[in-house]
Amino acid sequence: MRKIAAALAVLLVALVVVVTVRTMRFAPAKSEARRDVTLPEVNDSLLATHLAGAIRFPTISKQDSGPELVPMRALHAYLAQTFPRTYATLGHEVVAPASLLFRWTGADTTLEPIVMMSHMDVVPVEAGSESAWTHPPFSGDIADGFVWGRGTLDDKVGVLSTLEAVEALVARGYRPRRTVYLAFGDDEEVEGKGAGAIVALLKSRGVHPLVAIDEGSAIVRGIIPNISRPAALIGIAEKGHMSVKLTVTSAGGHSSMPPAQTAVGVLAQAIDRLEKHPLPARLDGAVAGMLAELGREMPLSSRVAMANLWLTRPLVIGSMSRSAATNASLRTTTAPTMIQGSPKENVLPIRAQAIVNFRIIPGETPESVVEHVRKVVDDTTVAITLAEPATPPSPVSSTTSAAYRTLARDITVLEPDAIVAPSLVIGATDSRQYAGYARDVYRFLPMQIGPADLERIHGTNERIDVHDYARGVAFMTLLISDLSSQ
Numbered sequence: 307m308r309k310i311a312a313a314l315a316v317l318l319v320a321l322v323v324v325v326t327v328r329t330m331r332f333a334p335a336k337s338e339a340r341r342d343v344t345l346p347e348v349n350d351s352l353l354a355t356h357l358a359g360a361i362r363f364p365t366i367s368k369q370d371s372g373p374e375l376v377p378m379r380a381l382h383a384y385l386a387q388t389f390p391r392t393y394a395t396l397g398h399e400v401v402a403p404a405s406l407l408f409r410w411t412g413a414d415t416t417l418e419p420i421v422m423m424s425h426m427d428v429v430p431v432e433a434g435s436e437s438a439w440t441h442p443p444f445s446g447d448i449a450d451g452f453v454w455g456r457g458t459l460d461d462k463v464g465v466l467s468t469l470e471a472v473e474a475l476v477a478r479g480y481r482p483r484r485t486v487y488l489a490f491g492d493d494e495e496v497e498g499k500g501a502g503a504i505v506a507l508l509k510s511r512g513v514h515p516l517v518a519i520d521e522g523s524a525i526v527r528g529i530i531p532n533i534s535r536p537a538a539l540i541g542i543a544e545k546g547h548m549s550v551k552l553t554v555t556s557a558g559g560h561s562s563m564p565p566a567q568t569a570v571g572v573l574a575q576a577i578d579r580l581e582k583h584p585l586p587a588r589l590d591g592a593v594a595g596m597l598a599e600l601g602r603e604m605p606l607s608s609r610v611a612m613a614n615l616w617l618t619r620p621l622v623i624g625s626m627s628r629s630a631a632t633n634a635s636l637r638t639t640t641a642p643t644m645i646q647g648s649p650k651e652n653v654l655p656i657r658a659q660a661i662v663n664f665r666i667i668p669g670e671t672p673e674s675v676v677e678h679v680r681k682v683v684d685d686t687t688v689a690i691t692l693a694e695p696a697t698p699p700s701p702v703s704s705t706t707s708a709a710y711r712t713l714a715r716d717i718t719v720l721e722p723d724a725i726v727a728p729s730l731v732i733g734a735t736d737s738r739q740y741a742g743y744a745r746d747v748y749r750f751l752p753m754q755i756g757p758a759d760l761e762r763i764h765g766t767n768e769r770i771d772v773h774d775y776a777r778g779v780a781f782m783t784l785l786i787s788d789l790s791s792q
């Protein structure tokens with residue numbers, strides 16, 4: 307008995323030692339901030355005026371009709387007029403119907419090129435919400451230190467900051483060593499066909515990009531629990547999505563003599579099972595990479611857990627699963643969204659149908675999700691089909707590539723205090739078209755996003771701070787020259 311107690315005591319001490327040592331080693335990383343360069347000088351008010359001008363074209367993508375070509379072509383003309391050096395120096399073409407592709411030929415054409423991506427379309431303003439805007443959504447007003455309007459955060463900021471950077475580099479006489487493409491899609495907010503057409507064109511020309519940089523993540527402040535420093539999150543992967551249709555058929559008839567369970571009842575049971583049996587959590591890939599960086603900066607109690615995932619994994623998963631936001635970065639999510647039964651209250655349904663939307667985490671596939679649905683529903687009277695073609699999750703890009711290191715180091719010039727960390731993008735971006743094509747894809751815009759900004763993206767009162775935007779342009783200038791000169 308005493309021997310067992312002694313052995314247990316030794317084990318306990320060993321455990322405490324291991325946990326303590328791992329926690330102590332898991333301290334904030336030494337800053338690798340670049341001190342050899344500073345951001346180039348920029349003219350805040352001129353840059354704001356240019357961005358504001360682009361906001362005034364209502365290049366709205368509607369769900370069923372694709373991009374609005376008239377404002378889109380007017381935007382093209384505006385860009386040509388605003389960035390004359392870029393248009394005079396770079397090859398440029400319209401990729402039908404209205405995407406733009408620029409080519410800045412590098413001095414060494416044997417090197418793989420880089421692709422700077424953005425999109426020119428915006429989401430509509432929700433009907434009835436116009437009056438809630440402090441400045442009308444397409445006014446492009448500059449007031450109180452902000453440029454106001456739809457597209458200031460998503461994603462005319464990307465288009466304009468990229469063009470400003472190139473314009474400045476051309477003016478400076480810079481010539482890239484590696485070819486640079488600028489690829490601006492016309493319908494990211496609906497289908498991303500524009501980005502797909504650009505990729506098809508580049509492929510047909512035998513182009514093999516080293517890296518594609520797109521929107522999708524930013525510098526966040528006050529959004530991640532337990533993290534007080536700004537966090538520059540580089541999206542190294544993004545989730546896929548698919549919608550599964552569940553269909554139950556039955557004889558129908560009058561509702562006065564129903565069977566024990568109608569088609570609606572069978573369907574409801576299937577949906578209930580799916581909600582009660584979510585797909586398993588995965589703490590790997592981009593999210594594990596993020597926790598490895600951010601975890602070091604957390605208060606001691608969280609840091610102990612993050613440093614000792616070998617022991618605390620179930621606890622961490624349990625705690626992350628409790629919030630919808632963190633749960634979404636942990637697993638493939640299950641969301642029943644649409645349901646339909648009979649057309650009349652006294653008619654038994656001949657057919658009941660539901661749509662369940664899944665956001666697929668890297669590591670899983672549309673096929674593995676369908677397999678999960680079959681297993682959980684476990685009812686052969688429920689037909690399981692795809693509602694539309696599935697988009698698989700993206701590959702996970704490297705965090706040790708030269709491009710990633712350049713991006714991370716340039717971010718420290720913009721924001722010396724930021725923790726730079728890889729991350730998983732929950733939504734979809736145009737960069738999914740580069741999956742398996744560009745060697746690596748990084749999703750990052752040099753924007754500052756606080757808690758109040760989250761609801762402005764696709765929401766009301768979208769706006770960007772004039773000074774932050776100008777610093778973002780300076781960052782893009784540094785990034786494009788660094789990526790294209792190595």
Ligand SMILES: [Zn+2]
Binds near residue numbers: 521
């Ligand atoms: Zn966007």
